[in-house]
Amino acid sequence: MKTVQPLLINNNSMRSLLVCCVSIAISTMSMAAFAQEGKNLFRQCASCHVLEADGPARIGPHLAELGGRKAASVAGYRYSDALLDHSRQGLVWTEETLDQFLASPAAFVPGTKMGFAGVSDAARRSVLVIWLLDATADANSTESTAIRDDVKAVLSQEADADYGEYLAGECLTCHKAEGSAGGVPSIVGLPAERFVRAILDYRNGTRTNQVMGLMAGNLADAEIAALALYFSTL
Numbered sequence: 294m295k296t297v298q299p300l301l302i303n304n305n306s307m308r309s310l311l312v313c314c315v316s317i318a319i320s321t322m323s324m325a326a327f328a329q330e331g332k333n334l335f336r337q338c339a340s341c342h343v344l345e346a347d348g349p350a351r352i353g354p355h356l357a358e359l360g361g362r363k364a365a366s367v368a369g370y371r372y373s374d375a376l377l378d379h380s381r382q383g384l385v386w387t388e389e390t391l392d393q394f395l396a397s398p399a400a401f402v403p404g405t406k407m408g409f410a411g412v413s414d415a416a417r418r419s420v421l422v423i424w425l426l427d428a429t430a431d432a433n434s435t436e437s438t439a440i441r442d443d444v445k446a447v448l449s450q451e452a453d454a455d456y457g458e459y460l461a462g463e464c465l466t467c468h469k470a471e472g473s474a475g476g477v478p479s480i481v482g483l484p485a486e487r488f489v490r491a492i493l494d495y496r497n498g499t500r501t502n503q504v505m506g507l508m509a510g511n512l513a514d515a516e517i518a519a520l521a522l523y524f525s526t527l
C-alpha cells in the first residue's frame with residue numbers, strides 16, 4: 294500500500310495547473326440568477342406541490358420544511374404504501390435522498406404515486422434540491438437548513454463535471470477513490486453542499502489544516518463548483 298506524504302506535494306505544479314485552466318472561462322451566475330433558476334426548475338413540480346404548509350391542497354403533499362423531514366409525514370395526506378414503507382424504514386429528506394428520489398422517483402421508491410419521470414440532469418437537479426431546501430427552510434427554526442450564502446454562490450456557478458475530473462487528478466494523490474486512507478477522509482460521493490462548505494471553510498480559515506488550506510486557497514469558485522459536481526456524482 295502506498296503511504297500518504299502530505300508534505301511532498303509540489304505546490305508549484307499545482308499552481309501552474311490551476312493558472313492554465315482559469316482561462317477556460319466558465320460563465321458565472323449571480324445569486325439572483327441562482328434563485329431564478331431554482332424557481333424555474335420548480336415550475337415542473339408546482340402543478341402538484343406547494344411550498345407552504347398552509348398553501349392550497351394539490352395532488353402531492355406540501356413541501357414546507359423539507360430538509361430533515363421524515364418521508365410521508367404530512368398529516369392528513371394519503372401517501373402510497375410504498376412511500377410509507379420507506380418512511381418506516383427511516384427515509385428522511387436530505388440533500389442526498391432528495392437527489393436520489395428526484396433523479397427517478399419510481400426507481401428510488403418503486404410503487405410511489407408521484408407521477409413524475411425525474412430530473413435526469415445532475416447539475417440541474419443539484420440546483421433544484423439546494424434551492425428547494427433553502428426555499429422551504431423555516432426561517433424561525435434554530436436548526437435552520439438554509440444554505441449559507443457563500444456556499445450558495447459557489448453552487449450557483451455553471452459547473453462542468455469534465456473540468457472537475459481534470460482538476461481532481463491533484464486531489465486524488467491524497468484522497469483515494471476507494472474511500473478513506475491514512476487519515477485522509479474520503480470525498481467520493483460527498484454531497485455538493487457539504488463539499489463546498491468544507492472547501493470554503495479551509496479557504497477562509499474556519500477549518501484549519503495546512504495542506505487543505507493551501508489547496509483551497511488556490512481554488513477559484515468555478516473550480517470548486519466543478520470539483521463538487523464531479524465528486525458528488527462519482
Ligand code: HEC
Binds near residue numbers: 341342353359363412
Ligand atoms: C404529477 C404530480 C407531481 C409532480 C409533477 C411532482 N410530484 Fe412530487 N409528489 C407527488 C405525489 C402524488 C407524491 C406522493 C408520493 C407517494 O405517496 O408515493 C409526491 C411526493 C413528493 C415528495 C415526498 C414528500 C413527502 O412528504 O415525503 C417530494 C419531496 C416531492 N414529491 C418533490 C417533488 C419535486 C421537487 C417535484 C418536481 C421536480 C415533484 N415532486 C413533482 C406528485 C407530483
Ligand code: HEC
Binds near residue numbers: 298302464465480502
Ligand atoms: C496532500 C494531501 C491532500 C491533497 C492533495 C488534497 N487533500 Fe483534501 N484533505 C486532506 C486531509 C489530510 C484532509 C483532512 C483535513 C482535516 O482534518 O480537516 C482533507 C480534507 C478534505 C475535505 C473535507 C472532507 C470532509 O469530509 O470534511 C475536502 C472536501 C477535501 N479535502 C477536498 C480536496 C480537494 C477538492 C482536493 C484537490 C483540489 C484536495 N482535497 C487535495 C489531504 C489532501
